[in-house]
Amino acid sequence: MKVLVIGGGAREHALCRSLSLDPDVTALYCAPGNAGIAEVAELRAVDALDGDAVARLATELGAGLVVVGPEAPLVAGVADAVRAAGIPCFGPSGEAARLEGSKAFAKDVMAGAGVPTARSYVCTTPAEIDEALDAFGAPYVVKDDGLAAGKGVVVTEDVDVARAHALSCDRVVIEEFLDGPEVSLFAITDGTTVVPLQPAQDFKRALDGDEGPNTGGMGAYSPLPWADPKLVDEVLETVLQPTVDELRRRGTPFSGLLYAGLAITSRGVRVIEFNARFGDPETQVVLARLKTPLAGALLASANGALDTFPPLAWRDDAAVTVVIASHNYPGTPRTGDPIDGLADVAAQDGPDAYVLHAGTRAEGDAVVSAGGRVLSVTATGKDLTAARERAYTALGRIRLDGSHHRTDIALKAAQA
Structure with a gap:
């Protein structure tokens, strides 16, 4: 099978590394890639946000699977264009990717699915912002409603900092602060069957001791020795499967990688956010532990065949x-x-x-x-x-x- 990966970050390098080790992958391409990916895949130039261009490239290469790495091409509908060209694609439709592209949409889906999450307000005016900040109090959690490359969230004790960030956004979600450690759990889904991967924890702050500004992530590890052994099963039952079921019920089935950002609070598991793709840097550690060849799992998701795919195998490392x-x-x-x-x-x-x-x-x-x-x-x-x-x-x-x-x-x- 020939595989084309779209993107050019460390997440895509991790994906390409795993795919390059898969005996079923006969040719591996990445567009646009980077200097490291060039060691394991053949690079191609493409506008990753142009679905028609990506579909044309996949057709020219004879790709049997396209894997869309970053969130922006997914929200732009690149996976739709690839599927319309008759090529299996790992990644949700543009409509389903709104689960990441709009925090307000994600909150609405969670409400419909009965998924536990933080109480929140969607604000578009200064008066609404002030009312929400006053209602929740410190620490303040302010999220840009759109894509922000992992840096659209401000958590602060300073109401002026919170208000300034909220006013800089066109539409903003302000929510209650969730106590407890955070966990990232990925799941591969074909829109019906949900297959969770192993949990990881990332480090969002720039400096040691979780100090400094938020980043896209400064490191990660897996497994989580401190986590409840039943955590994955609980999240599958209360978060992942209900969300996939709700999206399918709405007529926007989610096929691809569903990423749940979770807080393990004193009141139980709560969803902080959803993402519509592999997270970076957690992907680097999760795939390092995956023993099952990657391409088959991604292709089963793209083809709606996860229900017959063998259980994933993991390394003890x-x-x-x-x-x-x-x-x-x-x-x-x-x-x-x-x-x-x-x-x-x-x-x-x-x-x-x-x-x-x-x-x-x-x-x-x-x-x-x-x-x-x-x-x-x-x-x-x-x-x-x-x-x-x-x-x-x-x-x-x-x-x-x-x-x-x-x-x-x-x-x-x-x-x-």
Whole structure:
């Protein structure tokens, strides 16, 4: 089978790495890709938001499966265009992807499905914003209703900061603060059958100790030794399956990757948000632990055949990924800086540790930074302590001027 992956971040590198190891994949393409993906897939140029262009490229390549990685092409309807061309596509329709594209739509679906989530108000005027902030009190949780690359949420004790963020959005969701640790749980679905993956936890703040501004994610780990062993079954029963059923009932079936961002609160599991695609950086650790070849599972989702697909198999190993970010990230990042040490990691730390590229590009024989989050250094080990040690040892070989990373990814969980 020939597979085309759309996107160019570390999530797509993780997907391409897993697909490249799948014996059923005879040719692997990525558009537009990045410098690291070029080592495992053939790169193609395409406007990822242009569904017709993506469908044409998939047709030219003879792709038997298209995997759409990022949220923006999904919300733009790229998966619809690919399916209209008669090519199986892993990823929801533009209408179903509104589950991520609109926080208000997601709240409406959750209400219809009886899914537990935070109480919230949708606000469009300054008066509504002030009323909602006053109703909930601190800490304030303010979410841009549209796509914001994981950075549209502000959680703050300062009402002025909360109000300023709310006023900067066209439409905003203000909700009650949910206490307790957060968990990311992905599920592959064909619109009827739901197959959960293994849970992960990511680190959204830029600095150690969960300090600093929100980011797209600075690291992740899996499994979660502190979590209830019944968590996945509970979330499948109370969150994932009801949501998929509700979307199908509405005539907008969701096929692809359903990502539930969860809070394990004192009152039980609550949904913080849904995403319509694999999360970054959690994908890096979840796929590192998946033993089942990836392409077959994605194709079964695309073809509506998950009910006959064998149960997923998982490695016992733990996995940790640590993000190396550019100078000034999550502000406007400095780009164009050379990255050294990648070959050293490959030579000295593989196969237990490896580097997944996010914001990189090739300049001649050199690899340079090309975005905010630049690399995801990923490692596996018999437990989180071993995986952390391997990840940070590998990270120590990489040189990127002005870069920063967190030093406490999975630390508390490893010590538990």
